[in-house]
Amino acid sequence: MQSFLKKAKTSQWYGVGLLLVISVIIWAIFKVAAPATFGAPDKLLSYLQSALIYAVGGCGLYFICVMGLFDFSIGAMLILSELMAIAFIPKLGWLSVIVIPILVGFLLGFCNGIAYIKMHIPSIIVTTGLSLIYESFSVWVADINGTRLDDAYKLFGAYPWNLIVAVLAYLLCWFILKYTKIGTYTNAIGANELVAKNMGVDVDKYKAIAFTLCGTFVGIMSILYLGYGTAQTPQTGMLSQALNFQPLMGTFFGLAFKKYGHPVVSILIGEYIVAMIFAGFVAIGMPTTVNNIVTGATLLAIVTLTTKRVNGAVVK
Amino acid sequence: MAKEIMLHAVGIDKRFGPTHAVDHVSLDFYKGEIHALIGENGSGKSTFTNMLTGIITIGGGTFELDGEKIAPKNQVDANHHGAAVIVQEQGTLDGLTVAENMFLGDEDQFMSKGIKNTAAMYKKAQELLDGYGLAHIKATDPIEHYNFEDRKLVEIVKSTWFKPKVLVVDETTTALSQSGREELFRVMRDVRDDNRTVIFISHDMGEVLEMSDTISILRDGEFIKTVDAKEVDQDGLKTLMVGRKMSEHYYREDYDQSLAGDVAISMKDVSVPGQLENLSLELHKGEILGIGGLSECGMHEVGKALFGASYNRTGEVKLGDGTPIDDINAAIDHSIAYASKDRDNESLLIADTIQDNITLPSLRKMKKPLSPKHEREFAEKYAKQMSVKMVGVSQFVSALSGGNKQKVVLARWLGAESDILVLDSPTRGIDIKVKADIYNLMDEMRKQGKAILVISEEIMELIGMCDRILVMKDHKVAGELERSRDLTENDLISLMV
Numbered sequence: 018m019q020s021f022l023k024k025a026k027t028s029q030w031y032g033v034g035l036l037l038v039i040s041v042i043i044w045a046i047f048k049v050a051a052p053a054t055f056g057a058p059d060k061l062l063s064y065l066q067s068a069l070i071y072a073v074g075g076c077g078l079y080f081i082c083v084m085g086l087f088d089f090s091i092g093a094m095l096i097l098s099e100l101m102a103i104a105f106i107p108k109l110g111w112l113s114v115i116v117i118p119i120l121v122g123f124l125l126g127f128c129n130g131i132a133y134i135k136m137h138i139p140s141i142i143v144t145t146g147l148s149l150i151y152e153s154f155s156v157w158v159a160d161i162n163g164t165r166l167d168d169a170y171k172l173f174g175a176y177p178w179n180l181i182v183a184v185l186a187y188l189l190c191w192f193i194l195k196y197t198k199i200g201t202y203t204n205a206i207g208a209n210e211l212v213a214k215n216m217g218v219d220v221d222k223y224k225a226i227a228f229t230l231c232g233t234f235v236g237i238m239s240i241l242y243l244g245y246g247t248a249q250t251p252q253t254g255m256l257s258q259a260l261n262f263q264p265l266m267g268t269f270f271g272l273a274f275k276k277y278g279h280p281v282v283s284i285l286i287g288e289y290i291v292a293m294i295f296a297g298f299v300a301i302g303m304p305t306t307v308n309n310i311v312t313g314a315t316l317l318a319i320v321t322l323t324t325k326r327v328n329g330a331v332v333k
Numbered sequence: 334m335a336k337e338i339m340l341h342a343v344g345i346d347k348r349f350g351p352t353h354a355v356d357h358v359s360l361d362f363y364k365g366e367i368h369a370l371i372g373e374n375g376s377g378k379s380t381f382t383n384m385l386t387g388i389i390t391i392g393g394g395t396f397e398l399d400g401e402k403i404a405p406k407n408q409v410d411a412n413h414h415g416a417a418v419i420v421q422e423q424g425t426l427d428g429l430t431v432a433e434n435m436f437l438g439d440e441d442q443f444m445s446k447g448i449k450n451t452a453a454m455y456k457k458a459q460e461l462l463d464g465y466g467l468a469h470i471k472a473t474d475p476i477e478h479y480n481f482e483d484r485k486l487v488e489i490v491k492s493t494w495f496k497p498k499v500l501v502v503d504e505t506t507t508a509l510s511q512s513g514r515e516e517l518f519r520v521m522r523d524v525r526d527d528n529r530t531v532i533f534i535s536h537d538m539g540e541v542l543e544m545s546d547t548i549s550i551l552r553d554g555e556f557i558k559t560v561d562a563k564e565v566d567q568d569g570l571k572t573l574m575v576g577r578k579m580s581e582h583y584y585r586e587d588y589d590q591s592l593a594g595d596v597a598i599s600m601k602d603v604s605v606p607g608q609l610e611n612l613s614l615e616l617h618k619g620e621i622l623g624i625g626g627l628s629e630c631g632m633h634e635v636g637k638a639l640f641g642a643s644y645n646r647t648g649e650v651k652l653g654d655g656t657p658i659d660d661i662n663a664a665i666d667h668s669i670a671y672a673s674k675d676r677d678n679e680s681l682l683i684a685d686t687i688q689d690n691i692t693l694p695s696l697r698k699m700k701k702p703l704s705p706k707h708e709r710e711f712a713e714k715y716a717k718q719m720s721v722k723m724v725g726v727s728q729f730v731s732a733l734s735g736g737n738k739q740k741v742v743l744a745r746w747l748g749a750e751s752d753i754l755v756l757d758s759p760t761r762g763i764d765i766k767v768k769a770d771i772y773n774l775m776d777e778m779r780k781q782g783k784a785i786l787v788i789s790e791e792i793m794e795l796i797g798m799c800d801r802i803l804v805m806k807d808h809k810v811a812g813e814l815e816r817s818r819d820l821t822e823n824d825l826i827s828l829m830v
Contacts, residue, residue: 083428196449198440201433208426215388216438217409275428276475 032277036270036286043290047297055300062176064296068267068288069183070241075267075284076190077126077234080199080227082268083275084207086133086140088228091235092252092260093151094125097158098239099249104161106170114170118243119236125151126232130225148257155251165248174244186237191281193230203227238264266291336363339399339530340385340499346393347380349732354380356554357394362499367521367531369541369562372551372574373736373764378534381551382501385532386418387411399498409438415498419505419517421762424491425476425484432458432472435491461494462487466516482513493520500524501532504762506540510627518544536764538567550574575766583769584797585776588818591800592619596653597753597784598639598669603648608634610808611648616753616784618653621775623799624788626829631808632788633674636757639786640664640671665694667753670746672739674758674788680742681730688712688726690741694749715744720770736767743774754778757788772798792822804828 048056074091081088098118105113125147133143172178194200202223205213214220243249270287271280298308340362347355355377362368370378384391387405396403398415405411408418425434432455436443443454458472467486476484485505493500502521506514521531521544535541541548542562550557550573558573565573599615608631616622616639624632637643639650641660650658658664664671673679682690691712696703699711712726719740723733730741739759746754756775760768775785775798789795795802802814804825812828814820 196451197447198444198449201429201437201440201449204428204433205426205437208428212424212426213437215408217407218438276477278475 029278032274033279033282033286036274036283036290040286040290040293043293043297047293047300051297051300055297060296064292065289066176066179066245067295068285068292069179070238070245071263071291072267072285072288073183073186073241074235074238074264075271075288076186076281077231077238078264078268079190079271079280079284080193080203080230081140082265082272083203083280084224084227086224086227088129088144088231089141089258089261090125090129090144090148090151091231091264092257093148093155094122094232094235095239095242095260096249096252096257097125097151097155098122098236099166099243100155100158100164100251102239102243103163103166103249104158106167107162111170114166114173114243115240118239119233122232122234122236122239123229124232126229126235127225129232130228133228134221134225145255145258149255152251152253152255152257155257156253159251164250166243166246171244173240174246179241179244182237182241186234187281187285190234194280199223199226199230235264263288263291336365338362339364340532341397342381342385342394343397344394345381345384345391345396347377347384347389348392353554355384355392355551358551358554358556359394360549360556360559362530362532363547364530365525365528366546367525367533367544369533369535369545369548370551371535371538371541371548371570372557373734373766376551376574376764377554378551379503380554382418382503382532382534385411385499386416386501388418388420407438412439412492412495412497416501417492417495417497417499418501418503419485419488419492421504423481423484424488427475427477429476430455430472431462431470431474431476431479431487434476434487435461435472435494461490465490465494465520482510485509485513486516489517489520493524496527496529497524499530499532501534503534504536506535506537510629536762538570541570542567571765574764583765583772584793585772588816591816592779592782593617593800594619594782598650598652598658600635600638601649601651603638603643603646603650605631605634605638605643605646608643608808609638609646612638612808612810614803614810616786618752618784619779619782620801621779621785621787621799623795623802624786624805625790625792625795625802625825626805626811627790630805630829632805633757635805636671636673636755636786636788639753639755640669642671665697665749668749668751669753669755670694670749670751671755672742672746672757672759674761676735676738676742676761681738683731685730686727687716687721687723687730687733687741690730691715691726691745691748694745698749711748712744715748716741718747719744719774736763739763739771740767743771747774752783754783754785755788756785758790759787760789760791760794792825795825796820796822 044056078088078091098121101121102113102117105117109117129144129147132147133140136143173182202213202218205218206220206223210220267284267288271284274280274283294311295308298311338361342358342360345355345358358377358381370381372378380389383389385396387407387410391404401414403414405414405416411417426437429437435458436454440449443450455472462468462470462472467490470479470483470487476487502517505517509517521533524531533541533545545562547559548562548565548570549559552574595618596615597618601613603612604610612635624635626632634643638646641658641664652658652667656667658667658669677683688709692708695711699707709726716723716726721740721744722737730738733741759771779785787795787799800816802825803810804812804814806829814824
């Protein structure tokens with residue numbers, strides 16, 4: 018039995034299995050606490066709907082966070098991408114809903130990357146500064162065609178199209194990580210930037226690519242987010258930062274389970290766990306503030322429990 | 334038949350700020366030879382080869398490799414020009430698989446229209462590993478599944494599979510066990526037999542003489558001489574390295590003058606999972622106690638345990654008066670010093686000044702508020718006492734050679750007036766002149782009544798310097814040997830293996 022467990026722990030699918038077990042445990046806890054309002058099959062699909070969206074953003078952030086960097090502008094990018102899509106609908110129709118968010122995300126991500134490389138200051142500061150600028154743009158863009166998406170364009174907010182778009186995004190992320198240099202190089206930069214540079218990795222170039230990819234995935238996320246919601250109001254004064262949190266949670270799961278080799282799957286299951294926890298607390302009638310406390314604590318607990326720590330090791 | 338030149342280095346030059354690390358060195362390396370490059374710490378050996386292999390840029394001069402002038406931009410570029418290096422430090426990256434590490438920066442051979450043929454990469458990596466007799470390493474595994482030694486072996490494959498014209502082996506042997514060394518030496522001989530060239534950097538003179546055909550000596554960044562390995566002995570090499578005749582006996586020469594007094598510190602039934610099993614020892618004032626063994630025997634954990642830096646420890650560590658030592662602060666408060674084997678990561682603030690490194694543990698004893706002038710004078714006093722080769726105490730430690738870094742570590746504990754010194758591999762990667770200085774210092778401290786624990790993989794160092802030697806095997810003490818003229822390497826080895 019012991020040797021079986023030891024062998025299982027070295028399996029590539031151990032991490033995914035562990036996450037699935039955690040999902041089942043969390044489902045069971047809330048199902049017992051709120052049998053009537055939580056955890057029925059239709060509810061599970063509804064949690065998945067939310068998880069699908071945030072996991073796309075989480076995939077984008079993964080490229081940044083695996084290098085030890087952060088992008089705190091994804092909330093602002095999300096809002097601006099959505100409002101740009103709404104603004105161009107009268108002229109471009111469906112093209113605006115599909116292409117504009119990806120294009121805007123791509124361009125904003127590219128701007129983030131270039132600014133980070135040229136300014137030589139920490140990514141958190143660069144992206145926080147830029148998020149203020151993007152927020153201001155979103156107020157201006159909201160004046161063009163309002164903040165509501167016409168019901169005729171809500172195709173990507175529901176099954177099956179949300180699932181199709183999300184799965185395509187996950188496959189894209191998986192493909193980039195496994196079958197291009199980007200996956201290897203972002204990992205290498207995160208492990209030891211100096212050694213990566215000595216091995217001929219153009220560190221600046223791949224950091225810029227990672228920011229651009231992050232923006233692009235946020236663009237894809239905004240297609241789903243726009244369809245899922247009814248409207249997107251512009252935010253100022255760094256209020257868009259609240260939208261950074263949920264994609265980041267999935268990314269943390271991806272990073273914590275990276276060693277098992279399936280970050281994309283881990284991001285998705287992680288987002289599903291978070292969605293269940295949110296829904297679970299709503300089901301048992303807890304206020305949102307308590308939800309946030311428990312969700313944050315759960316995230317910390319899961320990452321702590323699943324990360325192999327060495328006593329005395331330096332953690333930054 | 335006249336030997337053909339493989340590498341022609343002309344006027345190679347490099348400065349780091351005020352330090353002239355390599356001073357217009359011109360050297361020829363021939364095909365089919367193992368050419369050792371030796372010299373004291375800071376003599377410029379690694380700087381010279383780092384320029385050749387793209388780790389740092391060339392400051393001046395030219396390298397002509399097999400008739401082609403090269404100026405590599407990075408290691409992979411150097412590989413493409415036919416120059417490869419195996420470094421002392423860990424050169425593989427966590428988060429990547431074995432195969433990804435092997436081909437990092439060189440994935441283009443598996444790329445088609447921007448898409449990497451991962452299966453082909455893993456297949457080729459596994460074939461190479463199997464070919465080197467390393468079938469137990471799986472190309473698809475994350476590299477962190479393997480220990481330091483296996484990761485070093487992966488680096489050897491990574492640096493040699495493409496048959497570089499010149500292979501630099503830079504102080505790699507210190508990181509390897511005997512079997513790892515034999516594997517490396519086999520690879521070096523293969524390169525030579527294939528009419529290519531090995532540049533071999535090592536401080537182990539025995540190893541240098543055994544493996545090399547030709548030996549070049551650098552001193553203070555300047556080329557001194559090239560000699561035929563068959564026509565020189567260890568003493569001759571030492572004299573060439575240092576520039577003056579070295580006394581053969583730089584170890585202690587006393588054998589009947591034990592000064593050992595009361596117990597300074599003791600360990601009782603100390604265990605650390607996977608490292609130590611029920612280990613007990615006593616270290617006396619005025620005594621140098623040696624701990625020896627094979628590298629994985631657990632001896633390095635003994636130093637950590639004594640310094641309160643062993644985090645999963647059970648059992649007792651206490652001073653002679655019974656005061657328990659359970660954490661690092663207690664150790665420092667009770668005048669215990671510790672110099673780790675991993676100098677750059679565990680002993681030094683590498684990106685900080687000499688002054689900060691020396692004053693750090695003494696700040697708690699200094700008068701408050703702290704005076705920058707007093708701190709500087711304090712650092713200068715002990716740096717001078719240890720003869721640290723530096724521009725000033727405001728110089729960053731990262732710019733110092735290995736030997737001078739170790740002197741800074743010792744100056745720190747000298748300044749803290751430590752009574753108990755735990756020195757793990759105190760002369761690792763250090764040239765013989767600095768070694769002699771450190772041995773003298775240890776003997777002086779012993780005579781002052783300080784208690785010194787030396788953990789070392791160098792058997793002669795233990796025999797030459799210690800009053801008693803505990804030999805460890807499989808995380809336990811396998812035997813104890815007293816200081817004696819008759820003690821031989823075989824006495825220790827028979828207990829180790």
